[in-house]
Amino acid sequence: MRKVTRILLTPQFKVGNDFFAEFERFLTRADRLGATLASHRGDAPSAFSDAGAPLRPSTMEVQVNGEDISPEEFLEGAGWCTIGSKTQANRANAQSNNQPEPTPAPARERTATDSVHGQQQRNVRQQVIRNSKMPLLPRSDFKIVVRPRGGLDVATTGTVRLASAIYRAANIPAHEAGEDTVCSNNHQNIIVVSTPHATHAAKYRQLQAITVGDRRHEVSAYETAPDYTVKGIIKGIPLEEDAKSIHSNIVHSTQPSSPGSQTAQTASATYVRYGGALLRCVLYRKQIDMCHCCGRLGHRMDVCPNPQDKVPRPPVLPRCKLCGGTHMTADRNCRARYKTPYVVTKRQWERRRAAEEAEAAAATGPAGKPRSRSRTSSQSRSRSRSRTPGPQQHQKRRARSRTPRGTPTGDTKTAESVALQMRSRENEHQTRRLAAKRPLR
Template sequence: MEVIVEGEDLPPELFSEDLGWQAAVARRSSNKATVARSFETKMEGLAPKAGGSAGERQYGDRVKRKVIKAARMPPLPKEDAKIILRPRGGLDVSRVGVTAVGRAIMKASGIDEAKANSDVIRPNLQQNIVVVSTPVRENASRYTRIKTIEVASKIHEVSAYEAAPHSACKGVIRGITLSDGPLDLERNIVNARNPLALGAKRIKNTGTVIVLFDSFKVPNFVRYGPVLVRCFLYRKQVDNCYACGKLGHRADVCPSPNDVVCRGCGSSNTDDHHQCTPKCKLCGGPHITADKICRQRYQIPYVVRRRRWEKAAEASGSKDGDNIAWSPLAQECKGRSRSKGRSHSRGRSRTRAGYRSWSRGRSRSRGSSRNTAGSRARSRGRSGSRRRDGEVRFETRSRSRDRQHGGQPSWADRVRQGAAEKVTRGSPPECDRDNERLAQLERENKEMRDTIARRMA
């Protein structure tokens, strides 16, 4: 009796070895045609709590930005598969040369140069790793199977795995039983109950599991079998070497693993009885570098930075598809005009049922005007508008501080001249001119359509 089950065949190497997120990438590509329903999400506990003095926080932010900026590399194609190769055995990529490492990788993969024309090998000298980008799945499988490379007549072990795909984020669930293997994790998480889940991996021998989602949002809860488990956004730590004590790379790819230093004070050749006063290189606090209590040990996740950019774009009105808000017509009609002069003003207005509005403001100018007594004049104005029989009337009443002392009228009073301005229509002249231009454009468009219709007939 034959039983046919819907799905796709996976090669044995996908589930027999830890090749990173290769299975998740394959599962995501097969599900591209389907639209998964998303959860309503809310982010909690993303940023570490503020603590310490302002100087320590600024110092930590500055050091962390410097480390992250040094590890930043040119972007790679988003749809390509990214393979991370971590050389071990003290291989220094910057010292031996990036071209020598690239040739060694191509030789170990066994890929012909003709088939690797679209592949890109990008070394990261700060992290001492190599990233390979390829649009061909067969080449990606070959790169992930690399175990050793030969550089300068010396064999170095390599840990190769596939990185998470673009436009995906990671979540963390805790308290998972240690007896559950990789197959149990996939079966309990990657199913129809969690439509956005692409894969799951355990962090070493702990009860913490990383879940990859096909979205820029992490759900608050994940179904692990029938159990509802709380899910948090995954935050990447700042790379810190436990061997040489430097920031920017990890201990497994340290170019000088024999130069062991103290993580607290940075002293070398220490023994078991070494005592020191630790100082963190990230935040400057009295603890070892990147300790669990360090408030600068985590990087800001990309999804958080992306949402901040979107909120900033919405606030400034420069978001894509919102160009109408920045047009001159909308700016004039909304009355959002910014003056580049040297005058500053602030005011307060209130409206009663749309018929009466009063505003009271203060204005000051950098160019001072002095009266006969030599004192600087400042003016406070009060203006109001009343609506009667479809007519808008703007009235201005001003008073000067100098008048309280019996002085002459101020510069603002002389400019206003005490005259009231009448506007017989309910809209400013700028909007009237824009309305006329819009009407003219509509007439021209109508004439153009009629002309095209006649010629087509």
């Protein structure tokens, strides 16, 4: 009978470590000890005969402080498993899951093409809006928009010749015409006349035709809404109503001013009285003009400078130049054709400015000083205040404690009033700049 040497190894597990990791290291030490004994003695257990062979729980008897266990309880069938291999397998699976799936070549080409088309559509929309802006004109003047017809190209004709033709058609004397301003919008193919005189504005509104060279062109003129006003839309007006009856039904004793004459700060009504009926009024949104004659963006079909360049309707599925949708460019259902109203842009700018001021006020203290103070200065102040105060100091401290924290003094109120005045001036300047960038229709 072969003699078997029984080795008693007491495992020492540290508190807080992983039990399975400590147990794995314990078995590794036992394996190394068995290999050492096998090299010195020939009667070592068969489990320790090979130094490089891994530990086999089925052929090894291990004694620990506790109950004796059989080899069957230490096998994988009893719930034991190797943590290292499982962790590596989970790590490999996680890495394989984190890696993005390879995109097929047609899908990559389609994604790149869509991104290029989207950038081109945004560039086209921004270019149309930028070219439609008008220069800064006097805010107190009357502004009349003249829309030429009959293929008159404003860009090739020139502003000087157009101004002379308008003055002659309106019977404005030469010595009085110098006070008026004529400006052309080449992108929209319209003419804008600014005048400080109401009599001149009435004459410009009655224009029906102008003569440029030897050719007579029909025009339509109308006066734009004054500054600091918004446009509203009401629906449900009968078609047989004329402009005079519509104005009399909107402007009456119950409603002395029409919604179009309200300022942007007070235009908050959503319903308008039309005679005795109450109609809903929605904010007017400017649209990007699309010519269905020549197919170009920026102007309408009635003022098209090239009416002979007719573009036939596409027989295939159309594609919008503004949003890339499967519809005609600047279709009535296209959301990209609408511009952001000026009153909405102004409110967004004011909210953004108020948020920035609130963040700046939160970063500073109530007296305008930063909240973060050095530790040395606070310690020095605490040392200076640790002295025994006199009766006058007690009175001063009590008076100071009665004032609630954050209550501004006289100097602080003056500084705040000056800051408010500066903010109002900045808002007024910013409003003028935004008003100068608005395209006239």
